[in-house]
Amino acid sequence: MSTGATASARPVPETNPPTGSITINGGAVYTKSTTVTLTMTASDASPPIQMCISNTTACTSWTALATTKSWTLTFGDGTKTVNAWFRDVWGNTTATPYSASIILDTTAPTNGTVTATPGNGQVALSWNGFNDAGSGIGSYKVVYAVGSAPYSCSTGTAIYTGTGTAYPHTGLTNGTTYGYRVCAIDNAGNMSTGATASAKPVP
Structure with missing residues (x-):
């Protein structure tokens, strides 16, 4: 007795391209590195x-979909755009790429000047004139040492980090010289070499 013929239906192609999205460094506005995620x-x-x-606006190499990928931006400070196209098993491809942008800023801020005014057991610090044409200045870091100013803002003792432009350093010993370095940090994370000043508290 015949068991009969069997047949399977061929899948019908659909014509809609994939939908998707792309972000750079979790949607960050600035980066100081050409290597991003x-x-x-x-x-x-x-x-x-x-x-x-x-x-660029040209797609040249297809790979399997990945949720994250390390990527290298083009060199040179400024706005960088990365484009992403997606296609399905039928070859339906996004006609217009999805895109994400980030501002590359690899240049440190320029230094301003620091004023250290001595007082009784304290030094009043103020600074101005720091500038950053790329991502803008985000904060300042102040470090100090007894004697001469620290060599960099990665050395010495940190006493202030913030957006202000003045800081009273109190609890000091009269007659002792204190050296200070103030560095500007831009919104991409670049740090200036810093400007220095010193003062000796007096009664």
């Missing part, structure tokens, strides 16, 4: 999905 999402009725990532 991309985060991608994509969905489609016909997986698996492939992606194509590019620093």
Whole structure:
């Protein structure tokens, strides 16, 4: 007795391209490094999905979809845009790439000047004139040492980090010289070499 013929239906191609997104460094506005982390999402009725990532408006290489990817931006400070295309198993491809932008700032702020005014057991510090044309100044760091100013803002003793432009250093010994270095930190994380001043508290 015949068991009969069997047949299977061929899947019908769908024509909708994948939808997706891309972000750089979690959506950060600035970066001081050309090496960044991309985060991608994509969905489609016909997986698996492939992606194509590019620093230009041309797609040249397809790979399997990854949720994160280390990526190198083009050199030179300024706004950088990364584009992402997605395609499904049927070859449906996003016509217009999804894109994300970030501002690359690899240049440290320029130094201003620091004034150290001695008082009784204290030194009043103030600073101005620091500048950053890229991402803008985000904060300042003040370090000190007994005697001469610290060699950098990574040495010495940190006494202040913040957005202000003045700081009273109290609890000092009259007749002892204190050296200070003030560094500006921009919004991308670059730090200036710093400006210095010294003072000797007096009664």
